[in-house]
Amino acid sequence: MNNLLETKEVSKYFGEFQALDAVSIQVPKHSIFGLLGPNGAGKTTLIRIINQITMPDTGLVLLDGEPLQPNDVKYIGYLPEERGLYKSMKVGEQALYLAQLKGLSYSEAKKRLKYWFDKLEIGHWWDKKIEELSKGMAQKIQFVVTVMHQPKLLIFDEPFSGFDPINANLIKDEILQLRDEGATVIFSTHRMESVEELCDHIALIHESKKILDGKLIDIKRTYKTNTFEVGLVSDDKMALKQLIEAKFKVTPADFKSINDDLKLNIALDANGTPNDLLAFLSAQSQVLHFKELIPNASDIFIQTIQNN
Amino acid sequence: MNHLPLIIKREYLTKVRNKSFIIMTFLSPIIMIALFSLIGYLTSINNETVRTIYVLDETGFLSESFKSTEQTIYTKVTEVDLETAKILANQENAYGLLHIPNQPIETVSSVVKFYSEESPSLSIISSLESTLENKLSELKLQNNGVDLALIEASKTRIDMNQESFEGVKTSKVGSVMKLIFGGAAGYLLFMFIIIYGNMIMRSVIEEKTSRIIEVIISSVKPIQLMLGKIIGTSLAGITQFAIWIVLGLVFFIASMSIFGVEMSQTQAPQQALVSEALSNTDSPDKIQMIFNEFSTLPLGNLVIAFILFFICGYLLYSSLYAAIGAAVDNETDTQQFMLPVIMPLILAVYVGMFTVIEDPHGTISTVFSFIPFTSPVVMLMRIPFGVPIWQQIISLLILVGTFLGIVWFAAKIYRVGILMYGKKPTYKELFKWLKY
Numbered sequence: 001m002n003n004l005l006e007t008k009e010v011s012k013y014f015g016e017f018q019a020l021d022a023v024s025i026q027v028p029k030h031s032i033f034g035l036l037g038p039n040g041a042g043k044t045t046l047i048r049i050i051n052q053i054t055m056p057d058t059g060l061v062l063l064d065g066e067p068l069q070p071n072d073v074k075y076i077g078y079l080p081e082e083r084g085l086y087k088s089m090k091v092g093e094q095a096l097y098l099a100q101l102k103g104l105s106y107s108e109a110k111k112r113l114k115y116w117f118d119k120l121e122i123g124h125w126w127d128k129k130i131e132e133l134s135k136g137m138a139q140k141i142q143f144v145v146t147v148m149h150q151p152k153l154l155i156f157d158e159p160f161s162g163f164d165p166i167n168a169n170l171i172k173d174e175i176l177q178l179r180d181e182g183a184t185v186i187f188s189t190h191r192m193e194s195v196e197e198l199c200d201h202i203a204l205i206h207e208s209k210k211i212l213d214g215k216l217i218d219i220k221r222t223y224k225t226n227t228f229e230v231g232l233v234s235d236d237k238m239a240l241k242q243l244i245e246a247k248f249k250v251t252p253a254d255f256k257s258i259n260d261d262l263k264l265n266i267a268l269d270a271n272g273t274p275n276d277l278l279a280f281l282s283a284q285s286q287v288l289h290f291k292e293l294i295p296n297a298s299d300i301f302i303q304t305i306q307n308n
Numbered sequence: 309m310n311h312l313p314l315i316i317k318r319e320y321l322t323k324v325r326n327k328s329f330i331i332m333t334f335l336s337p338i339i340m341i342a343l344f345s346l347i348g349y350l351t352s353i354n355n356e357t358v359r360t361i362y363v364l365d366e367t368g369f370l371s372e373s374f375k376s377t378e379q380t381i382y383t384k385v386t387e388v389d390l391e392t393a394k395i396l397a398n399q400e401n402a403y404g405l406l407h408i409p410n411q412p413i414e415t416v417s418s419v420v421k422f423y424s425e426e427s428p429s430l431s432i433i434s435s436l437e438s439t440l441e442n443k444l445s446e447l448k449l450q451n452n453g454v455d456l457a458l459i460e461a462s463k464t465r466i467d468m469n470q471e472s473f474e475g476v477k478t479s480k481v482g483s484v485m486k487l488i489f490g491g492a493a494g495y496l497l498f499m500f501i502i503i504y505g506n507m508i509m510r511s512v513i514e515e516k517t518s519r520i521i522e523v524i525i526s527s528v529k530p531i532q533l534m535l536g537k538i539i540g541t542s543l544a545g546i547t548q549f550a551i552w553i554v555l556g557l558v559f560f561i562a563s564m565s566i567f568g569v570e571m572s573q574t575q576a577p578q579q580a581l582v583s584e585a586l587s588n589t590d591s592p593d594k595i596q597m598i599f600n601e602f603s604t605l606p607l608g609n610l611v612i613a614f615i616l617f618f619i620c621g622y623l624l625y626s627s628l629y630a631a632i633g634a635a636v637d638n639e640t641d642t643q644q645f646m647l648p649v650i651m652p653l654i655l656a657v658y659v660g661m662f663t664v665i666e667d668p669h670g671t672i673s674t675v676f677s678f679i680p681f682t683s684p685v686v687m688l689m690r691i692p693f694g695v696p697i698w699q700q701i702i703s704l705l706i707l708v709g710t711f712l713g714i715v716w717f718a719a720k721i722y723r724v725g726i727l728m729y730g731k732k733p734t735y736k737e738l739f740k741w742l743k744y
Contacts, residue, residue, distance in 0.1 A: 015740045051526040053727070070529075078526040082729070084519030089322065097318055101311055101527040145523070 003062075004029045004153060004184040005050065010059030012045055019045040021208040022059070027153075027186060027201070032179055034199035034216075035188040036301060041205045043188050044081065047155055050186070051078050063153070074103040077151035081158045081188075083142055085130045092126035095145050102149040109148070116144045120170075135162050143171055147178060154178060155186045160194060172198065192298035202297070204304055212304050216297070223295045223303070226268045228277060229253050231261040231289030240285055247280070261288055311528045312536050319511070319540025324547060333548050337555045355379065359403040359432070364393040366410035373443040374406075380432070394423055404428055406436060413447050486692035487665060493614050493688040494660045497621055498653060504545040504622075505629035505649075508538055509642065512633030512726070521726045530723040531715075538626045606694060613691050613700055620704065621684025624711045625649065631718035634725030641732045656682035660689040668693035678703050680710035717742070 005027040012020040020042045027033045037043050048054040050061055052068060061068045063075065086094055092113070099109035117123040120140055130138055139162050147154065156175070160168045175198070179185055187199060195202065195216075203213035212219065230253070234240040240262060244250055249267040257263070262285075268277060274292065281287050295303070323329055360381045365371035374382040383402070385393050390407055397405040404424030411419055420440060422428060446456060470482075512534075515521045524533060632645045659682060663672045668690050677687040677695070683703050687695070724741040725733070733741075 048522075048727075053522065053525050073527050076526070078523070080522040080526070082519045082522055084523075086322075086515075086520055087518050088326075097314070098523065098527070100314055101524065142523075 002028055004064060005186070006062040006065075007046070007050070008060040008062065010046065010049060010056045010061065012042075012049065012054065012056050018208050020049075020056070023205065023208075023210045025203045025210060025213060027184060029184055030179060030182060031201050032175070032185045032187055032198050034195045034202040034297075035186055035205065036190075036195065036202055036297075037205035038305060039190075042208045043205055044157065046205065047078070047080075047157060047186070047188060050153075050155065051076060071103075074149060075151050076153045076155065077102075077146045077149065078155045079142060079146040079157060079159055081161075083139075085138060085141060085145075087131040088129055090126070091128050091130065091133070091141055094130065095141065095148070098145045099148055104149050112148045112150075113144070116148055120144065136164060136167055139163055140167065140171075143174070147174075151183065153184050153186065155188075157188045158190070159187070160189075160191065192296065192301060195297045199297075204301065206305050206308055211308050212300075219300060220294055223300050224293070225295075226270070226272065227293040228266050228268070228274060229255060229289065229291045229293050230264050230266060230281060230287065231255070231257055231259070232264070232281060232285040233259060233261050233288055234285040237262045243284060244281075248277070255289070257289060259288060263289075265293065310532075312532055312539075315528065315533060315536025316540040316543070319537050320543050323507070323511075323541060323544035329544070329548070333551050334555075337552055337559070341559060360400070361432075361436075362393060362397040362400075362402050362405040363408070364388070364390065364405060365408045367408055367416060369447070370408050370416075370440065370443055373439055374436075380435075397423070398425070403432070408440075413444060413451065417441075417444055483693075486668075489610065489692040490664065490689035491661070493610075493618075493691075494657065494685040497618050497685055497688060498657050500545060500549070500618075501622055501625045501653060502650075504541055505626045507545070508541045508626050509629040509633035510639065511537060511541065512630050512722075513636065513639060513642075516634070516637060516726055516729075525726065530726065531719040534627065534630050534719060534722050538623065538630060542622065542626070606691070609697075609700075610691055614688060616704055617684045617688050617707070620707045620711050624680065624684075624707070624714055625653065627711075627715045627718035631721040631725070634722040635728075635733050635738060636725075637729060637732070652679075652681035653685070656685035660686050664689045664693075669695075674699075678706060680707045683707055 003026045005025075007023060007025050009022040009024055010020055011018070011022050023042070023046060025033075025035075025046075035043050035046065045054060049056050050068075052070065052073065063072055089097075095113050096106065096109050099113065100106060104112065114123075117126065122137070122140055122144075125133065125137065125141070130141070133141070143159075146156075154175070159171060159175070163171060172194070175185060175187075187195075189195060199216055201214065202216050202219065204211050232240060241250070241264070244264065244266065251265045251267075253263040253265040255263060266277060268274075274290075278287065278290060281290075356379075358379060358381060360383055361374075362383050362385050363371050363374055364385050371382075371384050376382050385396060388396070393405055393407070404422055407421045407423065408416065409419045417440070422433065422436065449459070450456065515524070628649050632642055632649070635645065636642055656676065659672065659676045663670060663676075664686065667673065673686060673690055676682045677690050677699070684707065687700065687703050691700070720742050721738055
C-alpha cells in the first residue's frame with residue numbers, strides 16, 4: 001500500500017448546499033501533498049472529514065488502507081486555519097493538556113515537549129500565559145502541539161500565515177525534516193510559491209469537485225505548451241520579428257536582461273522541436289536566451305479554474 | 309479514548325484558579341453580610357424616628373385612648389379652635405394633627421380628619437384608625453348595656469391540631485418548615501442554573517473566540533467536550549457553594565455568640581413566619597416541637613429526590629446554555645436565545661412560590677411538577693409535603709427522557725455551532741444545523 005491516506009468518493013451536504021461532490025484523493029506515503037483551491041471550494045470541509053470533525057454523507061476515508069477509526073486521531077496532527085490556544089492558560093500546562101488529549105501519557109508528553117521547546121529555543125516560555133506572548137510566538141507553540149505526538153499524517157491549513165519570513169523558513173525546514181523522518185504532510189494553502197517549493201503531489205478542488213490531481217511534475221508536463229522564451233540580438237529587430245512571425249505563433253515576452261534584445265515567446269506546434277527552432281533562429285540572429293516555458297503552480301491553478 | 313476525566317480536570321482547575329472566581333467566592337458572602345447589616349441598620353434608624361401627633365379632641369372622651377409610645381408621642385391640645393391647633397402643630401414641627409369634632413358617638417366616625425404637611429405614612433393612619441374604631445366600638449357596646457369584661461372573657465384562640473388519615477401528626481410549624489425546605493431546594497437549583505449555566509456558556513464562547521476549538525475537537529468528540537465542560541464547571545460551582553455554606557455557618561455561629569438575640573431582629577420573611585408560628589403555639593417546649601416535626605419530614609426521600617432532580621434539572625438547562633454558547637460568537641448575541649431558556653425557569657419558581665404554598669397537591673402544582681422544564685424546581689418544592697413515590701418516579705423519568713433529548717439536540721447545535729463564525733444564526737438556521 002503506497003498511499004497513507006485515501007478518500008473515496010467523499011460527498012458532504014450542508015442542508016441544500018453541496019460542500020463536497022464525490023472527491024477522491026490519494027496521498028502517497030512520505031509525500032508533501034498540496035490541497036489547493038479557491039476560497040469556499042471545500043478544502044476545509046475535506047480536511048475536517050479527514051480529522052473526523054465532520055462526518056461524510058457518503059464515501060470512505062482510508063488511513064493505511066483501513067477505514068478511519070475514532071482512535072486514529074492520535075496518528076494525525078492537525079493545524080487548522082482557525083487556530084488559537086487558551087489565552088489565560090500557561091504554555092506548558094496547555095501543551096501538556098493538548099498532548100494528553102492526543103493520547104500521550106503525562107510523562108511521555110513532558111519528555112517530548114522538552115525536546116521541542118529546546119529545539120525551537122522557547123523553553124523559557126513554559127510558565128508564561130499565552131496572552132503574554134506575541135502572535136508569532138503563539139504560532140510556534142501551536143506548531144509544537146501539532147507535531148509533538150509524532151503523527152504519521154500531518155495536516156497544515158495555511159501554516160505560514162502569521163509568521164515572519166524567518167520563522168516561516170524555520171517552520172518550513174521543520175516540515176521538510178518531519179517528512180524526511182517519515183511523516184506524510186497534507187498542506188492546504190493559497191500561497192503558490194510555497195506549493196512550488198514544497199509539494200510533490202497536488203489536488204485542486206473547485207466548487208466542491210476535484211478537478212485536477214497528481215504528481216506536480218506530471219501535471220506540469222501535461223500543462224506545458226511547447227513554448228519557448230527567447231532573447232535575440234539583431235541589427236534590424238523589426239525585420240527579424242516579422243520574419244519569425246511569418247513562421248511561428250509569437251507573443252511578446254518579458255524577462256530581465258542586460259542587452260537590448262528582442263524578447264519573444266515562441267509557440268511551436270505539436271511536431272516542432274526546440275532544435276529546429278534554435279537552428280532557425282541562429283541562422284537569423286545571435287541567440288542569447290533560450291528557455292522552455294514551464295507553467296508554474298499559479299498558472300496551472302488559474303488556468304484550470306478558468307477552464308472549469 | 310475517553311478524555312472526559314482530563315477535560316473535567318482542566319475545566320475545574322481553570323475555573324477554580326481563576327482570579328475573579330476566587331475573589332467572588334470570598335467577596336460575595338462579605339457583600340451579602342454587609343447588605344443585610346445595612347438593611348438592618350437602616351430599618352433601625354427608621355424605627356428610631358420619633359413622631360409627634362397633636363390630637364384635638366372636641367368630644368373629650370376619645371383622646372385618652374391614644375397612648376404615647378417610644379416612636380409616637382400624642383400631645384393633646386384643648387381649649388383652642390381647629391385653625392389655631394393647625395398653626396400650633398405646624399410651628400412645633402409635629403407630624404400631623406388629628407381632629408375629632410364634637411359629635412355624638414354614632415356620627416363622629418365619619419367626620420374625624422387627619423391634617424399633615426406631607427402625605428402621612430400608611431401605618432400611622434391605620435394605627436389611628438384602629439385605635440378609634442376599637443374605642444368607638446367599645447363605647448357603643450357599653451351604651452347598649454353590654455358588659456365588656458364578659459366579651460374579654462369569652463374570646464377564644466384556636467391552634468388547630470392536624471393529622472393525616474394515616475395518623476401522621478403535623479402542625480403549622482411543620483408546614484412552615486416544609487415550605488422552607490422545599491423553597492430552599494427549589495431556589496438553590498434556580499440560582500445554581502443561572503450562575504453556573506452562564507459560566508458554561510461563557511466558557512464555550514471563550515473557546516470559540518480564542519479559536520482553539522478546532523484543535524480540541526480534532527482530538528475529542530464534541531459531546532465529550534461539552535459534557536466535560538458542564539461537569540467541570542458544576543464541580544467548581546459545588547466547591548464555591550460548599551465554601552459559602554462553611555463561611556455562612558462560621559459567620560452564623562460567630563455572630564450568634566457575639567450578638568446573641570440581636571440576630572432575630574433582621575429576619576428574613578420566612579423566619580418571621582416561623583417565629584410567628586412558634587409564638588402562636590402554646591406548647592411549652594418549642595425546640596422539642598421543631599425536632600419532632602423535623603423527624604416527620606420524609607428526609608430520605610427528600611435527600612435522594614433532591615440529588616436526582618437537582619442533577620437532571622441542572623444538566624438539562626446547562627446543556628442548553630452550552631448550545632447557546634456554541635451558536636453565537638460573543639456574549640451580546642446570546643440575548644435572543646436566553647429568553648426561552650430563562651422563561652420556564654422563572655415560571656417554575658413563581659409557580660412554586662405561589663401555588664405550592666397555597667396548595668401543594670393542587671392541579672397546577674401537580675401539572676407543573678411533571679413538565680420537564682419546570683419539574684425540577686416545582687417537584688423539589690412539593691416533596692416535603694409528601695408526594696407519592698410513583699409521581700416522583702414518573703416525573704423523573706419524563707425529566708431524564710427530556711434531558712437525553714435535549715443533550716442530543718444541544719450536542720448537534722454545539723457540534724455545528726462551534727465551527728461557525730461570523731453571522732449570528734437565526735432559529736431557522738439552528739433548526740437546519742440539526743440535519744447536518
